[in-house]
Amino acid sequence: DSGVTQTPKHLITATGQRVTLRCSPRSGDLSVYWYQQSLDQGLQFLIQYYNGEERAKGNILERFSAQQFPDLHSELNLSSLELGDSALYFCASSVAGLKNTIYFGEGSWLTVV
Amino acid sequence: ELKVEQNPLFLSMQEGKNYTIYCNYSTTSDRLYWYRQDPGKSLESLFVLLSNGAVKQEGRLMASLDTKARLSTLHITAAVHDLSATYFCAVGFSTGNQFYFGTGTSLTVIP
Numbered sequence: 285d286s287g288v289t290q291t292p293k294h295l296i297t298a299t300g301q302r303v304t305l306r307c308s309p310r311s312g313d314l315s316v317y318w319y320q321q322s323l324d325q326g327l328q329f330l331i332q333y334y335n336g337e338e339r340a341k342g343n344i345l346e347r348f349s350a351q352q353f354p355d356l357h358s359e360l361n362l363s364s365l366e367l368g369d370s371a372l373y374f375c376a377s378s379v380a381g382l383k384n385t386i387y388f389g390e391g392s393w394l395t396v397v
Numbered sequence: 398e399l400k401v402e403q404n405p406l407f408l409s410m411q412e413g414k415n416y417t418i419y420c421n422y423s424t425t426s427d428r429l430y431w432y433r434q435d436p437g438k439s440l441e442s443l444f445v446l447l448s449n450g451a452v453k454q455e456g457r458l459m460a461s462l463d464t465k466a467r468l469s470t471l472h473i474t475a476a477v478h479d480l481s482a483t484y485f486c487a488v489g490f491s492t493g494n495q496f497y498f499g500t501g502t503s504l505t506v507i508p
Contacts, residue, residue: 286439286441317495319498326498326500326501327485327487327498327501329495329496329497329498332495340495342495374439374440376440384445385442385445386430386442386496387442388432388439388440388441388442389439390438390439391439
């Protein structure tokens with residue numbers, strides 16, 4: 285158990301819908317990262333927050349957004365869902381930046397039908 | 398555009414044998430990570446390499462980093478079935494806050 289908690293574990297939704305994925309980082313970790321894992325794209329970095337502020341942006345679609353709240357938990361919002369958004373979404377956290385080990389949650393399986 | 402390439406992509410090896418997984422990246426970086434992922438599971442951190450020449454070992458796995466060659470290796474010694482998994486390397490940058498994963502190497506150890 286990495287200490288990073290993600291909910292829900294599994295989610296099935298229809299095209300065009302909107303979902304929210306939630307992540308609680310390890311206790312004391314200020315950085316939160318979101319990744320998308322799919323068979324064709326591999327592990328893609330989406331976005332990173334540090335202590336409530338966005339710090340880095342990767343291949344995140346405009347239909348996706350994220351935020352980190354004062355209690356450090358983070359949410360990834362996915363809207364106007366398409367079949368191609370079906371993937372495993374990981375949240376990861378670290379104490380600060382990249383000098384530290386980055387711990388991954390169990391992931392949220394999203395299936396868009 | 399940064400490219401992080403691993404080879405081989407698929408590796409089938411017999412128990413007791415040694416092998417090396419290679420991770421090449423296209424842009425200068427001073428930090429390199431190795432992760433293990435079991436099917437349908439999360440990523441488990443194996444090693445964090447933060448300097449040129451860094452070498453770390455844990456059990457039957459040893460990782461090294463050559464920043465000048467932009468190469469990291471993950472060496473497997475006397476493989477056992479429990480090492481069957483997908484191994485990812487990831488490259489990070491001290492000037493940024495994101496890190497990029499390689500393509501992954503799917504390892505199967507055959508009894």
